[in-house]
Amino acid sequence: LIVDALAANEGRRKFSRDAIGAGPRLVAGVFEKYKLNVRIKRVEDFIEENDEGVNSSDLFLISAMSVDKVAVQKAVKKISKKQQNCKIILGGPILSEKDLTKEIQFDVGVIGEGERIIEGLIRCDFDFSFFQEQESADRFSIEKKNGSLLVKEKSILGTGIFEEFIPSTERILDYPDYWFSKVYVELVRGCSNHYRGELVKTAGGCSGCGECDDPDTIITGDCPEDIPAGCGFCSVSATFGPPRSKKLNQVEKEVEDLLSKGVRRIVLSAPGFLDYFRGRKKEEIYSPTKPEANYAEIANLLQSLSEIRDNQEKVCSISIENVKPSLVTKKIASLISKSLPKTSISIGCETFDTSLSNKIGRPSEPNTALEASRFFFDEGLSTQIYLIHSLPGETVKSLEITKEVVENKLSNFADKITVYRYLSLPGSPFTVTGVPLPTKRHLLDIRRNELKEAIIQFNLEKKKQMIGDEVITIIAEKDKVRKNTFIGYPIFSGPAISIYSEKPIIGNTCKIRVIGVISDKLLEGEISI
Structure with missing residues (x-):
């Protein structure tokens, strides 16, 4: 069973709810190459649903990012409680975390490109003594930490990797929201x-x-x-x-x-x-x-x-x-x-x-x-436009310059601004070389908040300009906040839309007229007659 924990954070996706990454399907494709049965399940469903997924599998491959650590911990806890002799393989950007093996128990961690590592394990029926063989020592960097094996390709794989391993398209059906x-x-x-x-x-x-x-x-x-x-x-x-x-x-x-x-x-x-x-x-x-x-x-x-x-x-x-x-x-x-x-x-x-x-x-x-x-x-x-605040090297002046551009230069040729707070990613140049974060200063925090507020206002104004537009939209799910409303996602680009309807409309593709702005991330719409 492949457990997709990407962007799940503490166990359930709050953002990017309408996105399915390529990684889990790629791993599934390696299994399909050898005619093996494989399934994909989102981590929130795996954690919250009954134990069928745990009891029917003895091999679990979890794909996650650094921000998904809590979700992975919950999944591993559920697996370990129900399956004493199962094997857990962890992959994805989360593996760049230096001390991950102290916080999460798993058998093998696949760092970076994993197709040939997974293939090697399939060929030996997931007997981890495979990593003690000379062939493995020649191809992979292998380190044992706190009972877990961390495995990485010694060299970057060539373009032939795309022909050798084909992502599964069949397993897209495992996602209820595909x-x-x-x-x-x-x-x-x-x-x-x-x-x-x-x-x-x-x-x-x-x-x-x-x-x-x-x-x-x-x-x-x-x-x-x-x-x-x-x-x-x-x-x-x-x-x-x-x-x-x-x-x-x-x-x-x-x-x-x-x-x-x-x-x-x-x-x-x-x-x-x-x-x-x-x-x-x-x-x-x-x-x-x-x-x-x-x-x-x-x-x-x-x-x-x-x-x-x-x-x-x-x-x-x-x-x-x-x-x-x-x-x-x-x-x-x-x-x-x-x-x-x-x-x-x-x-x-x-x-x-x-x-x-x-x-x-x-x-x-x-x-x-x-x-x-x-x-x-x-x-x-x-x-x-994507921006990041709290970066190493950031100053009061750099924040002021960015805010000035947001307020006075972007409105004519940008539709949205997304800003993130800088997080130190293991394996990144900043983290590896130990570049320090900006010194804590009250004025820096003030300027960051001013920048974030300017971006919120920019995005709100852009959404107000959409009022009256008609957007082809897939009605995807119930709005969990507003009664008798549904959330729709535009077929093409654009923000999510909350749509009032007393009739069930999930699954329909409708032309939606934008009639209002609920937040800087959500529009209000009605079905266009």
Whole structure:
């Protein structure tokens, strides 16, 4: 049994309730390769429902992030109580936690890419003595801590991994909410930003070799001092290396299969969509800026997928999310808008202070993100800007600069701003090199609160501008707060909508007229006659 604990936090998803990640389906695909029965269950259902899932399995694979630690602890407690001789394998970003084995009991932890590790265990019928063999010692880094085996590939896997292991599409049906959720399809693995910011260079004892001083000229991810590459707050570059792209025919097959099973919303998953087949064949890309995006490959991909989308009986959407602003051009914005005219584009910026941006390792300056957003907005695409507060290196001035841009420069070419509080991710450059957090200051807290309030007001105003719009929406579930109301998710981009109806309407696809704004995250709507 695969237990999907992604984004479950303390045991139940509060946010991203309409999202299904790619990881658990990928693990399921490894089992299907060997004709083995496998199922997926969300962790909240696993914890809260009866013991059938526990009693019918003796092998549990749990997928989770660092923020999901409490959910994993609850799942492991339930498993251990009911199944004394079962085996528990833990995977996902949660494994980058340094002292995890002191807090959670599990047999094997799979760090980073896990397909071949899982395959090896399947071939030996999950006999963990497999890791004592020479073959395993040659391929994997293996460490035993507090009774748990932590296993990691010694080298980054090549693009052949996508052909060798096919994600399961059959197991999407294990998710009760698959028919209205955004289902993520992996397109690119790894990240091209191998630039290192000033903060991690200083903390990591940089010797000044010059290899990563200029984002345009980086040709290797190596560092004499082993300072992790990439944005200081992110562990993708260090964990998964440079980008590797999935071939078009593989993406087509997976998308077609998912849509044929009733999925309505597909998201192409990538740390940076514009890294798709960038550079020459078999060339590893470590620069986030050079060469430019591969226009021909992206055009072929989007044209093919839009044709698949348009051939479905029901209205469906295919969208992309993350793009590196350093690779966005007018041509790219135009190309995307032609095939995916209603997609939402997410642009990471983190801060609008150029000085802080350089210090934290961003591959381009904030003005580049503003320009990229303008290119997309001019093509009629919805753009979302991501910011982070409480970052290492943050100052009162950097917060004031960011707030000023939010209030005075973004309204003409951004539809939404999402801000997160910085959390130290194990395996990230900041955490590995020990970059300190900003000194606690009352004025910093005041400026952070002012920034968050400015963002809430920005998002509220943008939602008010949607009043009167009509949105094609899947009615997904009951509104747990308001009586005789339901929550709907737009087929294309946009916030959730609360819809009043005295009749049951779950499962319907309706044209909803926006009639009000409930919060900065929720609209009020009515069924359009």
